[in-house]
Amino acid sequence: MSDARSSESGFPIKGVYTAADLPADLDSRLGEPGDYPYTRGVYPTMYTSRPWTMRQYAGFGTATESNARYHQLLRAGTMGLSVAFDLPTQMGYDSDDPIAHGEVGKVGVAIDSIEDMRTLFGGIPLDKVSTSMTINAPGSVLLLLYQLVAEENGVPGTALNGTIQNDILKEYIARGTYIFPPKPSLRLVADTFAYCRAEVPKWNTISISGYHMAEAGASPAQEIAFTLANGVEYVRAALAAGLAVDDFAPRLSFFFVARTTLLEEVAKFRAARRIWARVMRDEFGAKNPKSMMLRFHTQTAGVQLTAQQPEVNLVRVAVQGLGAVLGGTQSLHTNSFDEAIALPTEKAARLALRTQQVLAYETDLTATVDPFAGSYVVEAMTAELETAANELMDRVFDHGSAVDAIEAGFQKREIEQSAYRIAQEIDSGERVVVGLNRFQIDEEEPYEPLRVDPTIEAAQAERLAKLRAERDSDAVERALAELRAAAEGDTNVLHPMKAALRARATVGEVCGTLRDVWGVYRPTDRF
Numbered sequence: 058m059s060d061a062r063s064s065e066s067g068f069p070i071k072g073v074y075t076a077a078d079l080p081a082d083l084d085s086r087l088g089e090p091g092d093y094p095y096t097r098g099v100y101p102t103m104y105t106s107r108p109w110t111m112r113q114y115a116g117f118g119t120a121t122e123s124n125a126r127y128h129q130l131l132r133a134g135t136m137g138l139s140v141a142f143d144l145p146t147q148m149g150y151d152s153d154d155p156i157a158h159g160e161v162g163k164v165g166v167a168i169d170s171i172e173d174m175r176t177l178f179g180g181i182p183l184d185k186v187s188t189s190m191t192i193n194a195p196g197s198v199l200l201l202l203y204q205l206v207a208e209e210n211g212v213p214g215t216a217l218n219g220t221i222q223n224d225i226l227k228e229y230i231a232r233g234t235y236i237f238p239p240k241p242s243l244r245l246v247a248d249t250f251a252y253c254r255a256e257v258p259k260w261n262t263i264s265i266s267g268y269h270m271a272e273a274g275a276s277p278a279q280e281i282a283f284t285l286a287n288g289v290e291y292v293r294a295a296l297a298a299g300l301a302v303d304d305f306a307p308r309l310s311f312f313f314v315a316r317t318t319l320l321e322e323v324a325k326f327r328a329a330r331r332i333w334a335r336v337m338r339d340e341f342g343a344k345n346p347k348s349m350m351l352r353f354h355t356q357t358a359g360v361q362l363t364a365q366q367p368e369v370n371l372v373r374v375a376v377q378g379l380g381a382v383l384g385g386t387q388s389l390h391t392n393s394f395d396e397a398i399a400l401p402t403e404k405a406a407r408l409a410l411r412t413q414q415v416l417a418y419e420t421d422l423t424a425t426v427d428p429f430a431g432s433y434v435v436e437a438m439t440a441e442l443e444t445a446a447n448e449l450m451d452r453v454f455d456h457g458s459a460v461d462a463i464e465a466g467f468q469k470r471e472i473e474q475s476a477y478r479i480a481q482e483i484d485s486g487e488r489v490v491v492g493l494n495r496f497q498i499d500e501e502e503p504y505e506p507l508r509v510d511p512t513i514e515a516a517q518a519e520r521l522a523k524l525r526a527e528r529d530s531d532a533v534e535r536a537l538a539e540l541r542a543a544a545e546g547d548t549n550v551l552h553p554m555k556a557a558l559r560a561r562a563t564v565g566e567v568c569g570t571l572r573d574v575w576g577v578y579r580p581t582d583r584f
Contacts, residue, residue: 064321065479066278068441074433080440083431086331090426092346094334096327096439097427098385099350104423110388111413112137112189112354113406118513120176123166126403127181133407134414137187137219139390140177141165142199147234149195149568152517161514165191169517170524170563174202175209183207188219189264189354189388194236195568196223197249201555202564204257220261220310220354223249226287226459227266229578230468231273236568239460241575245550246291247298250305252551261310263291264354270468271314272360274476277325278442282449283459283468284311285332289450290459292341302341306348315381315389316358317373323429324438326353326384331443332450355381356390362397365501366492370394375412382422383429389413521563528561536560537570544574 062070071078080086088094091101113130127138142165145157151169152161161167168174178188183206192199200221204214225242228235235242246263253262267275267284275283288309295305313329315322333351337343357377362370371394378391391409393401401409416422429435449471456462463469482488489495536557543550550571557567 066276078437095330103426108417110137112139112390118162120173139189143167149236151563151565153521174206184212184216190221196221214257218259220264223263224266229463231270237575238578243294247295248549250295262308264310264312266312268312268314275472276475278445281329282446286450286453286459302343303345303348311353314358315355315377317376319380322380323384327439328442352387354388355386357392364397532560533562
């Protein structure tokens with residue numbers, strides 16, 4: 058049979074695979090589940106003892122509204138919360154800053170101070186849930202607010218479980234919510250590693266993200282190559298700051314997408330684990346097995362959802378979630394079918410969670426570990442992706458480092474070329490998207506999306522005015538001055554940052570203090 062199709066990463070998919078397509082050293086490439094090189098999964102029993110963590114990404118409007126959604130999700134059986142923040146919060150601005158106008162509460166929840174964080178997690182047992190926060194440049198600020206609220210409720214930092222994304226390098230490549238130049242940004246990441254090791258030891262201090270690069274158009278090979286190259290940069294930054302690799306590497310985690318191309322996605326996850334294990338053992342000398350384990354969260358591919366015939370997205374999300382589970386994810390968020398139109402409704406969010414529950418409890422996916430191990434096609438694809446990703450990582454490091462490659466625009470150019478190729482294939486009809494370029498219907502059914510209250514911005518401004526009038530302004534100023542001094546020196550900035558937030562300094566004031574010292578990154582800058 059002839060090669061009729063190519064994978065998203067560009068290698069041919071054969072019509073038939075045989076034993077001749079398996080790598081000659083398959084046994085050593087596989088290992089056992091829970092053992093190096095972790096191709097078959099990072100834990101010996103994987104889902105046979107308990108399923109993956111089912112997270113649902115939520116956050117919109119006010120902290121009160123988001124808190125109500127979290128309680129709904131917990132009642133529906135969610136095991137972990139995943140917080141979306143609005144753009145002003147992601148960029149370190151308060152809701153009443155002129156630059157925030159029109160964006161408050163739009164793509165996530167607005168968090169300006171410890172008071173908003175108290176409201177966001179009101180009535181939620183922070184010692185029993187795992188919380189993931191999609192926040193990068195001000196990731197340390199939001200983590201400290203979370204820790205402060207937990208402490209107010211009698212929950213010590215040692216009892217907290219969760220993740221901050223805290224992955225600034227992919228912002229320069231694919232997303233754009235950066236604040237500071239790369240050098241101080243990497244310092245802030247390393248300070249967070251050191252702080253959490255002592256104060257919040259169960260917390261995952263970074264979620265190194267390929268998801269957003271994939272959403273920008275990266276192929277599966279590009280997604281894992283550029284993500285793992287960024288991971289290498291973070292490890293180097295932590296080592297340069299004086300941390301020992303086995304002191305921080307066990308808390309590194311990753312974040313990938315799951316597309317509808319199920320076989321390639323399963324192979325992608327398996328290849329990524331194998332590459333990371335080798336890098337950590339052979340290049341960085343890690344001894345602790347947990348330092349070599351690539352643990353990751355997966356989100357189904359929002360970019361593949363369509364506004365046309367949105368109910369079809371339920372099928373897409375189920376297939377994407379299946380790929381993530383077969384690939385061995387540690388936690389999963391399944392997108393709601395209406396996310397291509399607006400923020401998810403309560404019913405749509407519940408259906409997305411039910412999708413995971415069907416996979417976990419009605420199928421036999423959790424009965425055995427790595428069911429595709431030894432599959433002719435999946436093992437061949439895993440080897441192909443491993444080779445392609447390693448070659449791309451070498452091209453990144455040919456520039457010197459991931460940061461040097463970012464400065465040269467390498468990753469961004471490669472992703473744009475991939476995105477253009479996919480767009481051309483969709484436009485020509487070569488790549489079928491059901492409901493978009495084939496199997497259309499003449500008239501779409503009416504749909505009523507969730508809408509954000511436009512008065513949120515004014516309400517947040519009122520809360521901020523009240524906060525500033527009631528707090529001890531002198532205490533805030535002293536705390537911010539101590540933060541400034543730490544940022545100008547080389548001591549860990551998270552300790553004075555926590556003191557400022559406890560004194561009710563705002564997110565914008567804390568980030569503004571660091572902006573004054575470290576500056577703001579612009580794409581035309583050279584660093």
